Amino acid sequence: MILYATIFALAVSLYIAVRAIAPLRVHAAVKVLLLLLTLIAAFKFHILYMIEGENFFTPALPPAVVWSGCWLFCAVTGYALFLLAADIIRLPLYLGLWLIRKRRPGETWRSLSQAFNLSLLLLIMGLTAHGTYSGTVAPQVTQVHIKLPHMPASAAPLRLVQLSDLHADSTKNADFYRDIVERTNALKPDIVLITGDLADGPATVFGKALEPLADLDSPLGIYAVTGNHDCFHGTKEWLAYLRGLGVTFIDGEVISLSTELEGGIRKELRLIGVPDPIMSHSGMSLPSLSELTSDIKERSVPTVLLAHRPNTAAEAAQYPIDLQLSGHTHGGQFPGLQQMVARMNGGYVYGLYRVGDMQLYVSPGTSLWTPVCLRIGVPPEITLITLQPTAKEQ
Numbered sequence: 001m002i003l004y005a006t007i008f009a010l011a012v013s014l015y016i017a018v019r020a021i022a023p024l025r026v027h028a029a030v031k032v033l034l035l036l037l038t039l040i041a042a043f044k045f046h047i048l049y050m051i052e053g054e055n056f057f058t059p060a061l062p063p064a065v066v067w068s069g070c071w072l073f074c075a076v077t078g079y080a081l082f083l084l085a086a087d088i089i090r091l092p093l094y095l096g097l098w099l100i101r102k103r104r105p106g107e108t109w110r111s112l113s114q115a116f117n118l119s120l121l122l123l124i125m126g127l128t129a130h131g132t133y134s135g136t137v138a139p140q141v142t143q144v145h146i147k148l149p150h151m152p153a154s155a156a157p158l159r160l161v162q163l164s165d166l167h168a169d170s171t172k173n174a175d176f177y178r179d180i181v182e183r184t185n186a187l188k189p190d191i192v193l194i195t196g197d198l199a200d201g202p203a204t205v206f207g208k209a210l211e212p213l214a215d216l217d218s219p220l221g222i223y224a225v226t227g228n229h230d231c232f233h234g235t236k237e238w239l240a241y242l243r244g245l246g247v248t249f250i251d252g253e254v255i256s257l258s259t260e261l262e263g264g265i266r267k268e269l270r271l272i273g274v275p276d277p278i279m280s281h282s283g284m285s286l287p288s289l290s291e292l293t294s295d296i297k298e299r300s301v302p303t304v305l306l307a308h309r310p311n312t313a314a315e316a317a318q319y320p321i322d323l324q325l326s327g328h329t330h331g332g333q334f335p336g337l338q339q340m341v342a343r344m345n346g347g348y349v350y351g352l353y354r355v356g357d358m359q360l361y362v363s364p365g366t367s368l369w370t371p372v373c374l375r376i377g378v379p380p381e382i383t384l385i386t387l388q389p390t391a392k393e394q
Contacts, residue, residue: 002046002056009042012080019083020117023110041076044069045371055233057371058169058200066171067132070373075128079121086120131334131374136171138179139366139380141187144352146359148322150299151389156265158302161189161218162383164327165365167229168209169200172367178212180366180382187384190267191220191257194247195327195363196227196276196308200370203237214245219259223248225273226284227308227328229369235282250306251275252287254296270296270303272321274312293319302387310362311346317356323387324360331364331378338378350378361385 013035021034040047045056048069052059059066090113097105161184166177184192199206216222224247230238239249250273258268272292275284289305289312296303296319303322305312310326331350332338342349345362353360364378 005045005056006043009039009046012077013039013042015080015084016076019087020079020121023114038076041072044073055201058369060170060201060205063171066169066370067136067373070370071128071132074132074372074374075125078124078128082120082124083117086116127376128374131376134375134379135368135373137380138176139183139382141183142381142383144361144383144385146323146352146361146385146387147390148302148387149390150322151302151387152300153389155300155389156267158267158269158387159188159190160304160325160385160387161187161192162195162325162361162363162385163192163366164195164308164325164363164383165197165227165330165367165369166194166210167197167200167365167367167369168206169370170206171370172209174209174212176367177210178215181212181215183382185215185217187382189218189384190259191269192216192218192222193271193304193306193325194222194224195306195325196225197229197327197365197369198224198227198242199233199238200229202233203241207238207241210242211245213242213247216246220257220267220269221248222246223250223255223271223273223306225249225251225306225308226275226279228276228278231276231278231282235279235284249273251279252285252292254292256301268301270301272303272305274305274307276308289316289319289321293321296320309345310348310360311344313346313348313353313355313358313360316360317358321358323385324355324358325363325385326360327363327365329362329364330368330375331362331381333368333372333378334374334376 016038017035021031024031048059048061049056052061094105250271252275254272256270258266260266275286280286299320303320305316305321305324307324307326309328313324316324329341329345329349332341338349348362350362350364363383364381366380366382
């Protein structure tokens with residue numbers, strides 16, 4: 001990953017240097033300064049890593065330093081990409097003018113191009129500043145109602161809260177997660193489900209930030225599966241720590257839950273958990289859905305699959321599963337990237353989908369992975385999902 005990040009940073013810096021800095025009619029010292037600033041922004045991962053010396057993507061540094069670096073990196077990356085898109089449009093215009101006038105476009109073209117490049121830079125800096133801010137705000141509550149045909153008409157609705165992609169790191173403290181816990185408890189859920197990617201650093205460093213999870217309150221409990229990021233910084237340590245906070249991990253398990261309410265009304269739920277495939281590197285077994293569902297005969301109890309990545313949905317729909325809950329995509333984070341993220345995740349990026357006889361809900365994430373900090377039009381989310389029968393008895 002460090003090699004890929006280095007190649008990417010070099011490509012971004014070189015393109016901006018050639019297409020935006022070199023054509024400027026300013027003193028050479030100014031060009032050198034602009035190039036230096038570009039290199040600092042493009043190589044922010046490397047620079048912060050040299051300062052902190054442990055985590056390449058999520059350094060344990062003051063939040064203001066990390067967020068500023070993330071904004072600059074996103075700004076310079078966005079500028080390079082938009083500059084490339086503009087050049088793809090400008091090239092045929094330039095060649096067309098050259099052919100029509102029988103000479104290369106002159107000073108007017110240069111002045112207009114430089115003015116456009118400056119305007120584009122200011123736009124990208126403002127857009128990425130807005131997107132970075134949007135990535136830091138408290139998650140909103142989104143309510144989703146899902147009707148299940150196999151759920152008995154007389155069954156009481158089930159209130160599930162899905163949290164996903166909490167990504168504990170140096171930019172988020174206990175107050176951030178305490179607010180999430182308070183918002184979640186205010187929804188009075190029957191159960192809280194966490195679909196992976198809880199942490200981005202060692203439990204000894206960032207575990208304290210997630211302590212408020214111990215205050216989550218739901219009659220049926222708090223259950224989770226691992227995500228791909230939960231493999232990078234001591235899986236065993238994190239699982240042990242989070243279990244101590246009351247989070248039950250059900251990777252590779254099937255569990256049945258029930259609770260009795262006043263008046264003898266019972267709420268029942270079956271959960272299936274699958275670990276992220278990368279967890280095999282941590283020694284975790286990866287049982288197949290065929291194995292996990294082999295003993296499921298009764299469909300009157302809602303069956304919910306927790307799988308960090310949504311691209312398992314097509315397979316899951318072949319088994320007696322009513323609903324799959326996933327995260328991982330962060331909702332694509334902003335237009336343009338959303339289409340790419342969907343292609344990499346089976347066509348799913350955010351929201352509710354029907355996959356065969358099964359339904360899939362993909363959370364845009366309750367927090368965000370700091371290195372790619374932008375959210376534009378895809379706010380973080382606490383999801384309240386109400387499961388109810390398709391029709392009530394008459």
